[in-house]
Amino acid sequence: MSIIEKTIKQKEFSFDKNIFNVEKTDYYTPKLFSGQAPGVFNTLTNDHPRIERLFKNLKAQDWDEQETLENSDAKILFKTLPQAHTEPMRRTLGFQWETDTLAGRSIALFAALATTFDRLFEIYIRIADNENLHARTYSEIIKISFDDPEAVLTSILQARETLYRLEKAGKVFSSMRKTLIDVECGLRQKDEHYYKEIFIFIVTLYCIERIQFLSSFAITFAYGDNGEFVAEANSIRRICIDEYEVHVRLGKYLITKFAEDAITLEGKLLASKEVKEVVDEIYQAELKSLEYQLETVRDTGLFGYTVNDFKTWIDYCAADVYKTLDIDPPFKVPTSHNLTYMESWINNDNFQQAPQEEDSINYIFSPLIRDDIGIIYPIKF
Numbered sequence: 172m173s174i175i176e177k178t179i180k181q182k183e184f185s186f187d188k189n190i191f192n193v194e195k196t197d198y199y200t201p202k203l204f205s206g207q208a209p210g211v212f213n214t215l216t217n218d219h220p221r222i223e224r225l226f227k228n229l230k231a232q233d234w235d236e237q238e239t240l241e242n243s244d245a246k247i248l249f250k251t252l253p254q255a256h257t258e259p260m261r262r263t264l265g266f267q268w269e270t271d272t273l274a275g276r277s278i279a280l281f282a283a284l285a286t287t288f289d290r291l292f293e294i295y296i297r298i299a300d301n302e303n304l305h306a307r308t309y310s311e312i313i314k315i316s317f318d319d320p321e322a323v324l325t326s327i328l329q330a331r332e333t334l335y336r337l338e339k340a341g342k343v344f345s346s347m348r349k350t351l352i353d354v355e356c357g358l359r360q361k362d363e364h365y366y367k368e369i370f371i372f373i374v375t376l377y378c379i380e381r382i383q384f385l386s387s388f389a390i391t392f393a394y395g396d397n398g399e400f401v402a403e404a405n406s407i408r409r410i411c412i413d414e415y416e417v418h419v420r421l422g423k424y425l426i427t428k429f430a431e432d433a434i435t436l437e438g439k440l441l442a443s444k445e446v447k448e449v450v451d452e453i454y455q456a457e458l459k460s461l462e463y464q465l466e467t468v469r470d471t472g473l474f475g476y477t478v479n480d481f482k483t484w485i486d487y488c489a490a491d492v493y494k495t496l497d498i499d500p501p502f503k504v505p506t507s508h509n510l511t512y513m514e515s516w517i518n519n520d521n522f523q524q525a526p527q528e529e530d531s532i533n534y535i536f537s538p539l540i541r542d543d544i545g546i547i548y549p550i551k552f
């Protein structure tokens with residue numbers, strides 16, 4: 172035996188289990204959040220093929236924010252069009268910029284400390300990177316659209332209405348961050364209360380993406396559909412596709428697959444009251460924020476669309492979240508909406524669907540809530 176081999180044999184190894192779990196035994200029975208600490212990156216089994224597919228799709232649809240903004244004429248439009256008309260665009264950009272920033276940072280930490288399934292860790296890291304791309308896009312838009320971007324940034328950050336719109340998500344993300352760090356430092360256990368918080372985090376992120384982003388895109392695309400801010404609207408269309416073809420689908424999938432064992436089930440059950448509060452609060456904040464977003468066009472409307480048209484669209488989006496979580500919505504679910512341009516702006520012809528999955532566009536536009544509960548249909552043999 173060489174001297175080096177002797178030295179290695181004699182040395183006592185003390186690897187922190189959270190850094191690299193050399194004693195891991197659940198490679199063939201991985202769990203999303205309640206498995207053993209991660210060891211070597213594992214693709215040995217094909218659990219959760221849906222996550223794998225979403226990861227590959229997100230990788231394939233990567234894009235460059237500067238390319239999509241090449242032909243921007245936003246600076247001219249912001250200078251020449253009436254300010255009352257462009258203000259909803261500016262306010263919406265502010266919200267989107269802040270929210271993508273918040274999402275990117277929170278998801279990165281969550282991926283690193285909360286997941287025990289390598290492919291889930293991997294897709295979350297990719298999504299965090301993708302959220303940064305979104306935030307970078309908004310930052311670029313502000314940079315090229317105004318002579319004094321710093322002044323615009325300051326006014327965006329001072330808009331209390333936008334912060335109110337994000338208040339619930341901010342609270343949940345902040346609490347999750349502290350819990351993850353406490354667990355990492357050995358100050359807390361991964362008990363049912365820990366899994367309750369994990370579930371609430373997933374639901375909150377899903378609400379941001381499914382309700383808040385989609386409602387904000389309705390304002391952005393109204394401009395693009397009418398030939399204004401077209402480069403910006405096209406860039407944000409890429410963001411929309413990332414969100415709705417991948418992020419939202421992952422959120423929905425995790426909500427349905429979360430309870431994998433007794434402790435995650437207990438966490439999910441413990442979360443139920445707060446889950447309803449999260450969805451209700453985000454929905455209400457969205458309605459309230461709409462008044463601020465459209466304040467300067469309240470009487471004239473935006474390209475002929477009224478505040479109420481946008482409100483109906485929020486209800487339409489929120490209904491899908493209430494349905495996913497099996498909660499009765501606090502409003503009458505609309506059967507249609509007036510923002511017909513949304514269908515073409517959201518449609519992504521390049522997205523490959525697995526046959527068993529919902530059709531891409533139907534996912535967003537299909538009837539959202541069953542209205543036939545309690546009705547017995549005659550069966551003809």
Ligand SMILES: [Fe+2]
Pocket residue numbers: 271274301302305410414
């Ligand atoms: Fe995003």
Ligand SMILES: [Fe+2]
Pocket residue numbers: 274302380414418
């Ligand atoms: Fe997202």
